[in-house]
Amino acid sequence: MAETISRREFMRYALVGAAALAGGVVAGRYLPLGRQVIYGIRRNLAITEALVQMVDQTFVYHWAFEDLSGMPPMPSVPGPLIQAIEGEEVQLTVTNTLRDIHGFRVLGAPGDVGAGISILPGETKTIEFPAPEGGSYMYFDHINLPVNRVLGLHGPMIVLPENGNTPYSKPTPNVQRLFNDLGTTGHFPGEPWKPERTRIWLFNSIDPRFNEMAENGQPIDAARFREEVLPRYFTINGESGAFSSHNHHTVPSGRIGQPHLIRIMNAGMNSDSPHIHGNHVYLTARDDAAGGRRVEENVRFVDTFTSESGELMDWLLPMRRPPDIPGDERVPLRELIPEELALTLGGVRQSPLKYPMHGHNEVSQSAAGGNYPQGMVTGYEITGDLDGVDFPQSPASEKGGPPEAH
């Protein structure tokens, strides 16, 4: 089995609900650990380069972070997930293996790393900082902003709060009330949010003309880049189209009443307008490109919201029973819509219920100038009813529990 799993599959940025996989029970609870978790935390990172294959099989030169403690080490775009608990000392050793100056910055972190640390070619720097307050973060190369970030040097960081049942150290009253109500009220029956029910959706957009300039060692003027960049590929967690739509590290999966947190990070140059089907989502936090964090006071329930270049936002996907299915809401869906759940169309069964999330600036749904929908698209799946009974023929691996370890 092992040899059928590609390096990409093994090394690619992944966030799985598999605490067991990475052995992570910390402070008495499970954490949403990925395959490439840097955790605890003393790790070596390299700033390096790689050829990343796009959805149409074209290879495009990227700058990339590499986790040198990987077995064996491999670069990835986005970079590896860094995960910590608020206040925990994070120590990252970053080596610049490239021929130009690069940098490391975590927006919203305290001290030097929050402002950005420069690393000369061949230089190694040790970066230490206490994990900031609970929330979503993006780390990136801030040199020649936004060029180096967009060309591959970015990755996600998650900080969980020391206490509480929300993803935040300082939840607003409305966010606190929302998380208190999940699984305990008539309008959100089911289960509370659990940290392992988390997905990261990290967007990027790639204009290979500029990547080629980087490969050839040509300087890229940031002002010109902003004005002329014309992305040809649009990715989520480094994948596009059918790949990002069918990767369970990206796609939330669970029964009705199993809410998920989605941490959206936009490393790309374009703003987008991500739209989710089947459920509205609560907009619980937004971070601006200057590092300002805002847990929302006024927690809107939306199906589409602006994702700005360089910015982050968190969505709470309640995984409600899709509210506009006609019929008696007390009847389980497996009894209310048996014909649909039994139907197979195009060789794909209509069970479980699958819904997309995609950029509604539909231009981001293109790849190589067309080929809809091979761009910035993924989705989620509802695998069973509230009472714990799965829809017909939902494989056990789709129940929302840990996926099978490779």
Next chain:
Amino acid sequence: MTLRNIPLRPVSNEELPEFHKHVCPPTFGGGPIDPVTPTRRIARDLAVNIGLDVPGSGRVPMWVLEDPDDKDGGQVFPSKPIRTVEGDVVHARVGAKLNTHTVHWHGIEPTPMNDGVGKHSFEISGHFTYQFATRQAGTFLYHCHKNTALHFEMGLYGALIVDPKKPDTPEARYYPEPPYPPGGPGYVRAYNPPWHVVPYDIEALWVPDDIDTRWHKLAHDAFMQKCNPDDPTAAENFTRDGILNDFRPDVFVLSGEARRADDDTPFEKAAVHAKVDQTILLRFIDASYSVQEIHVGLPMTLVSQDGFTFGVGPTGQYNRPIEFEPNQTFRLTAAMRGNMLVRPTQPGRFPVTIDFFHWISGRKLYTAKTFIDVAP
């Protein structure tokens, strides 16, 4: 050092049908599946070719969804609004007159078969009757979800408005029954105990859009990937000469009225004519591929967004209406919707501007101007 490759992950044989369906959905017709008796029936056929007048530039080809039961006003851009009433069970018969299409009821949340996304269900060949409830009163959208970058741009969209029922109050008898007439009067869902509806006198549907006229010469299936069920990810399936990543709008539209990029003539069709102390309901639907910043020279209250009403019902208890000062920025991107209430207390002509910014460079592309006229 030789460059290392990060290849696409391998696709297992079990995944091949999903990967194939992602770009080549099957066709299907008939419906509804798991039928429930409807309380409202609607019909739309697509795609119908019409022309959009652009002063100084002739006509731009558009595709719209027509109402086949409306021989006089069924073919318009944006496509004719659909109105239902909160609590309705809707049967929407959609005919694909030309090619295959879908309709997605944006913000309405039914099963995947009724959600109108080909890769998670099918594309309509012939006709299909979608079935969904409209349980929330608010402003929604319907649009074709095939080759969507192009089909949405071409005009295959329209407003889907879900009206609340009338409250049980003495003055309600002076108002029409829902669905309310276009332009008002009617009731809108908004925080207002105990009924959580607010009567309005005038309703305006403000739908900003932008057009890249180069795109409007393309065919329905322009730059689509080739279907290859045995090897759906093969490099040779992909088209490589497309322009659907390159959006350069040269015409700007507000609620179906068009202006060339160099024409700053105010938009007349969207202008609102009201009287002091009347209540105006502005329904915003962003149908563009730009970022918009809207400024209205009057105080406004955003009472709902994306069909859910702030402060109302169990899901609305974590939010509240948002007050806007005169000329405070209201920012929208594609497919977002908002309902604004405006109650002018003084007469005058109040300016409205909508700035369009490029979705990548952030460069300002155009400023659409209209106004709200308030008579004493």
